[in-house]
Amino acid sequence: MSPVVSQPALRVTGLRKAYQDVVAVNGLDLEVRPGECFGLLGPNGAGKTTTVEICEGLTAPDAGDVELLGMHWSSDADQLRQRLGIQLQDTQLSEKLTVFETLRLFRSFFGQGPDASESIRLVQLEEKKNSRVGNLSGGQKQRLALACALVGDPDFLFLDEPTTGLDPQARRQLWDLIEQFKSSGRTILLTTHYMDEAERLCERVAIMDNGRQIALGSPRELIASTCAEHMVAFSAGAKASALDIPALRKIEGVRDVRSENGNVEMQVTELHLAVPALLAELTRQNIPLTELSTHSATLEDVFVSLTGRHLRDQ
Amino acid sequence: MSETTAIPDVQARATERKAPRGKTFAEHPLVQLTIVRFLETLREPEALFWIFAFPILLAGGLGIAFRNRPAEVLKIAAITPQLTQSLEQEKLLSVELLDMPSAEEALRTGKIALLAVPGVNGAIVYRYDDTNPEGRNARMLADRAVQQAAGRVDPVRSSDVVMREPGSRYIDFLIPGLLGMNLMGSAIWGMGFTVVDMRRKKLLKRLIATPMPKQYFLLSYVLSRILMLVAEVGIVLGFGAWIFHVPVRGSLLSLALVCLLGSLTFSAMGLLLASRAKTIEAASGLMNAVMLPMWIASGVFFSAQRFPDVVQPIIKALPLTAAIDALRANMLQGANFVQLAPQMAVLSAWLLICFVLALKLFRWR
Numbered sequence: 001m002s003p004v005v006s007q008p009a010l011r012v013t014g015l016r017k018a019y020q021d022v023v024a025v026n027g028l029d030l031e032v033r034p035g036e037c038f039g040l041l042g043p044n045g046a047g048k049t050t051t052v053e054i055c056e057g058l059t060a061p062d063a064g065d066v067e068l069l070g071m072h073w074s075s076d077a078d079q080l081r082q083r084l085g086i087q088l089q090d091t092q093l094s095e096k097l098t099v100f101e102t103l104r105l106f107r108s109f110f111g112q113g114p115d116a117s118e119s120i121r122l123v124q125l126e127e128k129k130n131s132r133v134g135n136l137s138g139g140q141k142q143r144l145a146l147a148c149a150l151v152g153d154p155d156f157l158f159l160d161e162p163t164t165g166l167d168p169q170a171r172r173q174l175w176d177l178i179e180q181f182k183s184s185g186r187t188i189l190l191t192t193h194y195m196d197e198a199e200r201l202c203e204r205v206a207i208m209d210n211g212r213q214i215a216l217g218s219p220r221e222l223i224a225s226t227c228a229e230h231m232v233a234f235s236a237g238a239k240a241s242a243l244d245i246p247a248l249r250k251i252e253g254v255r256d257v258r259s260e261n262g263n264v265e266m267q268v269t270e271l272h273l274a275v276p277a278l279l280a281e282l283t284r285q286n287i288p289l290t291e292l293s294t295h296s297a298t299l300e301d302v303f304v305s306l307t308g309r310h311l312r313d314q
Numbered sequence: 315m316s317e318t319t320a321i322p323d324v325q326a327r328a329t330e331r332k333a334p335r336g337k338t339f340a341e342h343p344l345v346q347l348t349i350v351r352f353l354e355t356l357r358e359p360e361a362l363f364w365i366f367a368f369p370i371l372l373a374g375g376l377g378i379a380f381r382n383r384p385a386e387v388l389k390i391a392a393i394t395p396q397l398t399q400s401l402e403q404e405k406l407l408s409v410e411l412l413d414m415p416s417a418e419e420a421l422r423t424g425k426i427a428l429l430a431v432p433g434v435n436g437a438i439v440y441r442y443d444d445t446n447p448e449g450r451n452a453r454m455l456a457d458r459a460v461q462q463a464a465g466r467v468d469p470v471r472s473s474d475v476v477m478r479e480p481g482s483r484y485i486d487f488l489i490p491g492l493l494g495m496n497l498m499g500s501a502i503w504g505m506g507f508t509v510v511d512m513r514r515k516k517l518l519k520r521l522i523a524t525p526m527p528k529q530y531f532l533l534s535y536v537l538s539r540i541l542m543l544v545a546e547v548g549i550v551l552g553f554g555a556w557i558f559h560v561p562v563r564g565s566l567l568s569l570a571l572v573c574l575l576g577s578l579t580f581s582a583m584g585l586l587l588a589s590r591a592k593t594i595e596a597a598s599g600l601m602n603a604v605m606l607p608m609w610i611a612s613g614v615f616f617s618a619q620r621f622p623d624v625v626q627p628i629i630k631a632l633p634l635t636a637a638i639d640a641l642r643a644n645m646l647q648g649a650n651f652v653q654l655a656p657q658m659a660v661l662s663a664w665l666l667i668c669f670v671l672a673l674k675l676f677r678w679r
Contacts, residue, residue: 056523058679081525088523092515096357097350108337108346109524152525 007070009034009156009187010055015064017050024050026211028064037178037188039202041195041299043309047211048191049089052160055189056086069156082111085154085186087145089161095134099125099144102133103151110152123147123177139170146177157181159190163197175200195299207303214306223297231301232266232274234292244285251277256305267297267305343526347534352541355504365500365546369492370553373485376615377558380484388452390428391417397430397438400463404455428452430460486561489554490645491614494638496546497576498608502601504542505535505584510597513588519679532585539581540574547573563648572644572654576637579661582668583633589675608634636660 010032017025025047032038040048053059055066057073057080066073071080093102103116114122120129123143128136136144142162149157159178163171171194178201182188192198198205199219207215207222215222223229236243240262248257253270268274271294282289303309339345355361391410392398401409412420420426421441427449428442438460442449512518521531547570554560562569587604591597611625612618612634621629629635640657643649 058519058523078525081523084523086520086523088516088520091517091520093520094350094354094512094517096354101350101353105346105350106524108341108343109526111525148520 008032008067009036009069010038010189011065011067012051012055013065015051015054015066016062017047017054017059018062023211025054025061028208028211028213030206030213032187032189033204034187035185036203037182037190037201039198039205040189040191040208041193041198041205041303042191042208043193043303046208048193048208049160050211051208052158052189052191056084056158057081082152083155085149085152085157087149087157087159087162089164091145093133093141093144093148095132098130098132099136100129102144103147106148107151113151113153116151119147119151122150124173137170139166139173142166142170142174143177146174150181155186157186157188159188161191161193163192163194171197195303199299205299207299207306209303209307215302219299222299222302229297230268230271230274230294231297232268232271232278232292232294234264234278235290236262236264236287237290238262239287242285243287247281247285248278251281253277258304265304267301268294344530344533344537347526347530348537348541351508351534351538354508355538355542361504364503365496365542366549369496369550373489373492373550373553374557376488377485380488388428388448388455389426390430390452390456391420391426392430393417394432397432397460401430401456401459403463404459407452407455407459428456430456483558485554485558486646487617487642488615489550489558489560490641491638493547493550493573494576494612494634494641495609495614496550497543497573497637498580498605498634500542500546501539501577501580502584502587502605504539505581506588506591506597506601507594509585509588510591510594513592513677513679514594516679522678535581535585536578539577543573543577560645562645564644564650568649568651568654569641569644571651572637572640572658575658575661575665576633576640579633579637579665579668582665582672586668586672586675589672590677608632611635613638631660633661633664636664 008031010030012028012030015025015028015030016023028047028051030038030040030051040051042048050059054061054064055068057077068080069083073080097105099120100116103119107113107116107119113119117129120126123146125140125143125147128140133141133144146159146162149159162178163174166174175197178188178190182201188201190198190201202219204216204218205222206213217225240259243259243262243264245257245259245264248254248264248266251274253268253274255267255269257267258265266274266278275294279289387406387408389408389410390401391412392401393412393414395411398409398411401407410420410426414431417426417429421429427446428440431439431441433439438457440453440456442453444450444453509518512521522528551560551562555562583604584601587600588597591600611621611629612632613629614634618626618629618635630639636657640649640654640661643654643657
């Protein structure tokens with residue numbers, strides 16, 4: 001990591017943006033350190049894309065300040081553009097051009113950076129070099145979009161939902177590429193509504209909801225601070241209404257219990273104590289147990305415990 | 315960049331950003347944008363059809379339908395060999411010798427335009443339908459032949475000079491009209507559709523997220539338009555000259571200038587029409603609403619003079635009217651550049667107004 005004295009790569013203070021009657025970003029402060037991959041997490045409509053587009057100089061904020069690589073959009077736009085790599089959410093590149101022609105075009109806008117062929121190699125699209133963009137798969141298109149963002153050898157990389165809509169294999173492939181670029185010392189700001197993506201790629205994450213930041217920290221810290229380490233889920237089936245939830249809360253090692261349509265989710269600190277006790281309690285209440293499962297707590301669980309909603313509920 | 319694909323680490327990055335090396339001609343953003351624009355047009359088969367094949371098919375079809383026929387030979391009949399012989403002196407008549415019943419039948423059914431029958435005392439009776447122009451024509455020609463065969467000498471000697479020169483036929487009128495229509499269509503569609511499509515796909519937004527100089531984006535459209543223009547104009551003019559011998563009497567330089575100014579004017583209109591639209595449907599509605607009145611009123615297929623005098627000033631002020639009038643004046647009357655000044659002024663005014671408005675209204679997203 002770079003020394004603590006270095007100033008942040010991105011500093012956002014008091015950011016506010018409203019569209020007609022919808023407040024997209026409502027007083028946001030952020031700091032991204034040089035060389036880190038910072039994740040902006042939240043459900044659709046949380047204000048992530050608006051925030052990123054303001055940072056990218058594509059949208060003017062109603063209020064607040066953005067300082068990027070020590071510069072400001074109002075005075076240093078040309079210099080900033082040369083040093084940023086940007087991947088926008090669902091841009092469709094021209095389908096009539098080949099991969100090579102597309103990258104050669106984007107490369108021509110920048111003063112430095114790898115040439116088109118080298119960029120193609122970096123995102124492993126060599127065999128598609130002369131294919132039309134219209135004939136690429138979703139994952140290949142996203143890798144091309146990433147190459148377009150990297151073609152100017154940027155110091156700061158914005159990735160807005162880079163894996164949305166991709167199948168699991170294509171997502172993992174893209175993650176590998178992003179991890180590779182992380183190790184090269186670029187600062188990355190990544191937005192996503194996939195918690196596993198943030199856990200895998202980001203050193204620190206900020207969770208956004210309704211245009212505000214509701215949590216900040218490393219994925220581990222967030223999980224440790226807001227909920228227990230383990231999650232236990234089970235279904236009470238037809239007898240759900242008979243379930244005595246307060247009794248479950250009293251079990252040793254259980255931090256919180258949440259129930260929805262007969263599906264129960266429990267935050268648990270000590271799994272080896274809580275599970276036997278849960279089984280005994282359910283037997284006492286005469287509830288037949290179906291679908292018991294446990295998993296380590298994730299950022300998804302953090303979001304649920306903070307907002308009471310699941311991320312994909314919209 | 316280093317010679318390996320290894321990426322410099324975090325410490326190296328701060329010092330590594332060196333001064334950009336010089337770019338070759340092909341690496342210049344304007345050259346790249348123009349190449350890409352040109353390639354995209356070439357790879358759009360539908361667009362190529364409308365720009366290149368359509369005007370040729372239209373010119374070919376209309377040129378054949380409205381071609382000038384040689385003067386027609388009229389069919390008539392006579393019932394005596396002597397009369398037939400006198401009438402055959404007239405080259406524009408084709409005379410048949412028939413007996414009376416079949417001659418009457420042929421006249422009734424319109425197979426012949428006139429029937430010549432000997433009357434009393436060496437007189438001749440012409441039987442024909444006087445409401446039929448062919449019949450009246452045949453009457454005049456037949457009587458002249460008969461009178462001359464009988465020894466009439468005209469008091470005034472006359473002779474004919476036949477005019478069938480290129481330049482006064484319908485196809486000569488049509489080719490400059492089609493050329494003007496093509497200039498307008500390819501510029502407005504070429505500009506409008508691609509810009510709106512790029513806005514819809516957020517590609518415009520992606521481009522302004524790069525350091526691309528914005529004026530290059532516009533300039534690349536102009537340059538690729540000029541490249542296409544050479545091909546478009548060349549094909550239509552070449553086709554007209556080769557198949558129908560349509561003349562170009564004015565200077566090629568002023569013809570090129572008219573085409574260039576026209577194309578720029580219509581491109582500016584296309585840019586204006588596409589400055590805000592977010593869907594192809596909205597853009598096509600606007601473009602058709604602007605182009606349709608000009609297709610009708612600007613004299614592509616028939617002279618704009620046919621419209622009433624009151625609307626003539628309006629028609630004359632339309633950019634397509636100005637372009638077509640200038641093309642016709644150059645190609646058919648051999649007008650020089652000074653004589654084309656009024657039309658050029660109209661086009662320049664439209665260019666200026668549309669371009670300034672387009673720049674004011676244009677949205678990249």
